[in-house]
Amino acid sequence: MALAEILARIAQAEQTAGRKAGSVNLIAVSKVQPIDRVIAVLDAGHRRFGENYVQEAAAKWPDLRSRFSGVDLHMIGPLQTNKAKLALDLFDAIHTLDRESLAQKLAKLVQARGSCPQLFVQINTGAEPQKAGVLPEAADDFVASCRAMDLPLTGLMCIPPDGADSTPHFAQLGEIAARNGLAGLSMGMSGDFEAAIAAGATHIRVGSAIFGARSYPA
Numbered sequence: 001m002a003l004a005e006i007l008a009r010i011a012q013a014e015q016t017a018g019r020k021a022g023s024v025n026l027i028a029v030s031k032v033q034p035i036d037r038v039i040a041v042l043d044a045g046h047r048r049f050g051e052n053y054v055q056e057a058a059a060k061w062p063d064l065r066s067r068f069s070g071v072d073l074h075m076i077g078p079l080q081t082n083k084a085k086l087a088l089d090l091f092d093a094i095h096t097l098d099r100e101s102l103a104q105k106l107a108k109l110v111q112a113r114g115s116c117p118q119l120f121v122q123i124n125t126g127a128e129p130q131k132a133g134v135l136p137e138a139a140d141d142f143v144a145s146c147r148a149m150d151l152p153l154t155g156l157m158c159i160p161p162d163g164a165d166s167t168p169h170f171a172q173l174g175e176i177a178a179r180n181g182l183a184g185l186s187m188g189m190s191g192d193f194e195a196a197i198a199a200g201a202t203h204i205r206v207g208s209a210i211f212g213a214r215s216y217p218a
């Protein structure tokens with residue numbers, strides 16, 4: 001299975017970068033994958049997964065959690081404010097905190113529950129108009145504003161522009177995180193996770209390299 005190969009490549013990249021073995025968290029991105037492929041990866045012992053759609057996760061993971069213990073589920077897709085509550089029921093981490101209104105909503109919900117998932121602020125490092133995320137120049141203020149709401153932040157997340165060299169985007173995310181005292185870096189996908197590990201990624205989000213190509217419903 002491809003999972004074993006990816007784990008070996010992660011271990012190699014950690015070693016090459018002089019990083020501790022096991023310091024990178026692999027999020028297996030299972031969005032729109034056939035359920036038998038997801039179960040095969042669970043059967044192989046992997047427990048950390050990523051999903052992009054609240055509805056899809058809600059249909060899939062409560063059942064899988066009842067069959068496999070220790071699942072760690074990460075939300076990596078855009079999160080609508082009106083789905084925030086459901087997202088808190090489903091996910092152990094949210095990587096797409098990208099605007100003030102969502103931060104306010106999460107702060108209110110988290111206060112009421114007394115627990116908070118890991119939170120990553122999505123930074124639009126490429127300043128792409130069609131892409132979600134806080135612009136780099138607004139990142140420091142946004143982090144401060146989340147902290148003022150008592151929202152604990154784990155780190156930052158980015159999705160570099162399609163077709164561009166990811167390396168400068170990874171470096172920029174690392175700089176923003178460092179000057180804001182944030183340890184978590186969610187960056188790197190199937191095509192560039194080794195470069196992300198070299199740049200300090202703590203969480204990589206790998207889908208097709210583990211599960212095979214996604215086929216979206218027509």
Ligand SMILES: *Cc1c(COP(=O)(O)O)cnc(C)c1O
Pocket residue numbers: 029031052076077159189190191205206207208209
């Ligand atoms: C789909 C997705 C991934 C995984 O992409 P692959 O190229 O299949 O590894 C990672 N991050 C985000 C935010 C995604 O939407």
